[in-house]
Amino acid sequence: MTDPRPILFLDVDGPLNPWRAPVGRAPAGYTTLPMRPTGWEEPHPPLPVRLDPRHGPLLLGLGYRLVWASTWGPEANTWIAPVLGLPTLPYVDWLRPPYRASDGVHWKTRRLVAVADGWPFAWVDDEIGEPDRSWISRNHPGQVLLRCVDPAVGLLADDFEALRAWGKGR
Incomplete structure (x- = not known):
């Protein structure tokens, strides 16, 4: 039997790692x-990643199937999940390197819709725009919640509340 829960596609940088917050604050x-994920080995300095361990239990309590939707790919399970107290999660295989679509649709959008395959999903990212909303509404038959998060502050209480309400009310 298929898991009846909606999918929550999670980006790392922006929602979980507020990378645009002022340095040192x-x-x-x-x-x-x-952290030293692939590509950040010596001689590069470690990548400073900001995480809030309280997010793990909050995410697990939402009632979604959590899926990494980040360029961290499987390394999110190595570097991010343990800090948040998350189990190993599935991740989206992007199939090709990131690219900029000429129509303004984010490079993740089409792949996430393909992975969801008509299933209800929420997507939390810091780069969701109107072209994504429009494209998804035309190309995905299932229910969708798109939550754009400020990369200077990350996920906030109102984001968790919106996710919780949408997941229960769909």
């Missing part, structure tokens, strides 16, 4: 951790 509750 992570939002309250966040810890800055030095």
